[in-house]
Amino acid sequence: MSREILRQLKEQRANTDFGAVSLVDRESQKQRVMRAIGVSQETTKVSPLDPVWRTVEQIRIAFVSLPAATVTAMLVLVFGGSVGMVGAANSLPGDTLYSVKVATEKARLRIASQERKVLLRTEFAQNRLEEAAKLAENPDRVAQAMAGYEIQVKEAKRELESFKQAEPEAAARVAAEFDTKLDELSTLVNGQVQKENPSKAVDQAIESTKDVSKTVVEVIVDAKDKEVESGVEGQVINDSIRETYRRRSNASFSRQNVNLQRIAIIEAWYVERDLSLPTTLAGIRKQVEDVSDPLFESAALIARGGYRTAFELVDQVELDLISIEAQIAAEEIEVINRQNQEVKEEEEASKTEDNYEEETTEGDIISPDEE
Amino acid sequence: MNHPGYPTYYMSMRRQRFLLFRVYKYQDADAYAELYDIYYERIRRFVYFKLPKPVVDETSAEVFLRAWEYATASSVDNAAALFYRIARNLIADHYRKHGDQQFESIDSHEFESNDDIEKSVEGKLESEKLLMVLKELKSEYQEVIMMRYLDDMNISEIASATGKTSNNIRVTLHRAKKALKDAATQSN
Numbered sequence: 001m002s003r004e005i006l007r008q009l010k011e012q013r014a015n016t017d018f019g020a021v022s023l024v025d026r027e028s029q030k031q032r033v034m035r036a037i038g039v040s041q042e043t044t045k046v047s048p049l050d051p052v053w054r055t056v057e058q059i060r061i062a063f064v065s066l067p068a069a070t071v072t073a074m075l076v077l078v079f080g081g082s083v084g085m086v087g088a089a090n091s092l093p094g095d096t097l098y099s100v101k102v103a104t105e106k107a108r109l110r111i112a113s114q115e116r117k118v119l120l121r122t123e124f125a126q127n128r129l130e131e132a133a134k135l136a137e138n139p140d141r142v143a144q145a146m147a148g149y150e151i152q153v154k155e156a157k158r159e160l161e162s163f164k165q166a167e168p169e170a171a172a173r174v175a176a177e178f179d180t181k182l183d184e185l186s187t188l189v190n191g192q193v194q195k196e197n198p199s200k201a202v203d204q205a206i207e208s209t210k211d212v213s214k215t216v217v218e219v220i221v222d223a224k225d226k227e228v229e230s231g232v233e234g235q236v237i238n239d240s241i242r243e244t245y246r247r248r249s250n251a252s253f254s255r256q257n258v259n260l261q262r263i264a265i266i267e268a269w270y271v272e273r274d275l276s277l278p279t280t281l282a283g284i285r286k287q288v289e290d291v292s293d294p295l296f297e298s299a300a301l302i303a304r305g306g307y308r309t310a311f312e313l314v315d316q317v318e319l320d321l322i323s324i325e326a327q328i329a330a331e332e333i334e335v336i337n338r339q340n341q342e343v344k345e346e347e348e349a350s351k352t353e354d355n356y357e358e359e360t361t362e363g364d365i366i367s368p369d370e371e
Numbered sequence: 372m373n374h375p376g377y378p379t380y381y382m383s384m385r386r387q388r389f390l391l392f393r394v395y396k397y398q399d400a401d402a403y404a405e406l407y408d409i410y411y412e413r414i415r416r417f418v419y420f421k422l423p424k425p426v427v428d429e430t431s432a433e434v435f436l437r438a439w440e441y442a443t444a445s446s447v448d449n450a451a452a453l454f455y456r457i458a459r460n461l462i463a464d465h466y467r468k469h470g471d472q473q474f475e476s477i478d479s480h481e482f483e484s485n486d487d488i489e490k491s492v493e494g495k496l497e498s499e500k501l502l503m504v505l506k507e508l509k510s511e512y513q514e515v516i517m518m519r520y521l522d523d524m525n526i527s528e529i530a531s532a533t534g535k536t537s538n539n540i541r542v543t544l545h546r547a548k549k550a551l552k553d554a555a556t557q558s559n
Contacts, residue, residue: 002548002549002551002552005501005551005552005555006520006548008497008498008501009501009505009516009520009521010520010521011498012498012501012502012521013521013523015498017498017499017502018416018498018502018521019415019416019417019418019419019420019517019521020412020416021411021412021415025428026411026412029411029428029431029432030404030407030408030411032432033407033432033435033436033439034400034404034407036432036436037400037403037436037439242440246398246440246443246444249444250443250444253444253445295444296444296445299440299441299444302440303437303440
């Protein structure tokens with residue numbers, strides 16, 4: 001009897017009354033979910049205003065419609081011109097061609113769509129950082145490049161805000177993309193540039209980068225709020241929120257990991273020498289581990305729709321990590337000092353040992369076993 | 372065991388862990404798609420037996436979105452536990468929001484009292500009787516029967532999905548079969 005029921009039950013596997021789903025429905029559901037997690041967003045758009053393509057197009061038109069002499073003259077102009085541009089592209093603040101570079105950038109902005117402008121600004125900001133890196137030995141010029149960077153970042157912010165007024169949804173999408181670039185920029189500023197040129201200009205640049213990163217969140221979350229108010233909710237803004245949140249929380253998690261590793265290295269140093277661990281270290285480790293709590297909480301908030309608070313939590317974690325990292329650095333310095341001390345003592349010890357060996361002979365040393 | 376056009380899936384735990392690792396480390400959507408293929412129908416069925424029909428597809432999709440969020444943010448090593456836990460939470464959320472009325476009205480279909488059920492059972496097809504009997508079982512039994520005989524999961528898979536031990540599942544499954552048999556004989 002029981003077997004009969006189970007047999008019948010198994011036969012219902014494909015029955016929709018028993019929760020089965022048709023292959024077509026399954027596929028369409030899968031597409032929906034995969035789109036939501038951002039798979040199909042990967043396709044890159046080719047800008048219609050690609051300069052190389054425009055040049056080729058111009059030459060093509062020139063060949064079919066103009067007399068030979070004019071074509072030659074144009075070719076000289078086009079290629080001569082592009083050589084000038086290449087030279088200008090590599091120029092640095094203070095070079096003769098630098099003004100050409102800046103003018104080219106301005107021209108590109110003029111023909112760009114509102115959407116593209118924001119991203120172009122990040123490209124130019126990155127140019128400024130590269131210039132600053134190349135100019136490491138000249139503080140004045142570095143300051144000039146960093147000021148240029150700040151202008152670009154602030155302009156990007158302004159551009160994004162005015163775009164938000166016009167088209168919230170598209171702005172949210174651009175903001176998410178912008179956030180990726182911003183991430184790259186702040187890594188560059190924090191790492192490379194800061195190490196090489198610690199200066200007030202660089203500090204300011206870091207500050208304005210952070211400021212813009214806040215604007216990104218505002219743009220996205222405001223767009224979401226508007227969408228909720230209007231009652232028509234689409235996928236685009238949700239994708240932007242998820243993407244931005246994922247990147248930010250992942251960054252915090254990886255910083256947490258790096259910090260845990262740094263602590264582990266310090267601990268290993270003490271353990272190797274049979275020294276007791278400094279009491280502060282356990283506290284720091286606890287702080288680093290506790291970073292997970294607000295991050296998990298923010299993940300839960302994102303899932304529930306508390307976007308603003310979720311992003312605030314992640315921001316707070318970033319701040320906490322900065323102060324924690326300062327504490328870890330202090331511990332590391334302590335270890336390095338002790339290590340140096342150790343090396344010095346060893347050197348002295350080996351010196352006195354040499355003296356000792358000179359005074360004693362081998363026969364004087366009797367090991368306890370032999371007795 | 373396989374029904375035409377309706378494949379059943381099996382993937383080793385090792386492979387699942389590897390896919391989860393890829394999801395966590397590289398946000399690998401292709402790896403996630405593989406996990407999705409394995410679990411989608413199971414999770415949908417699980418949701419189907421517990422929630423009103425109109426929200427089943429939406430809730431199932433939500434399970435996989437949240438699982439993606441979670442699995443990309445932290446390392447998980449048991450996919451079944453992750454999906455089923457999120458599904459359970461969403462189901463609980465649903466009833467917290469909407470109360471129990473919906474559960475009653477949808478779950479027992481158009482029947483209002485036990486008398487009605489018994490009367491109408493006589494005229495129904497085998498499968499409909501079976502469905503009613505299954506829905507009358509207590510949810511713990513219903514779940515294991517569903518996972519074992521409809522989703523074709525093995526004991527250890529059910530164990531990791533429910534967070535219980537394999538032995539526990541064996542005992543529950545035994546009792547569930549007995550309850551199913553009793554309920555079926557009674558309705559006949």
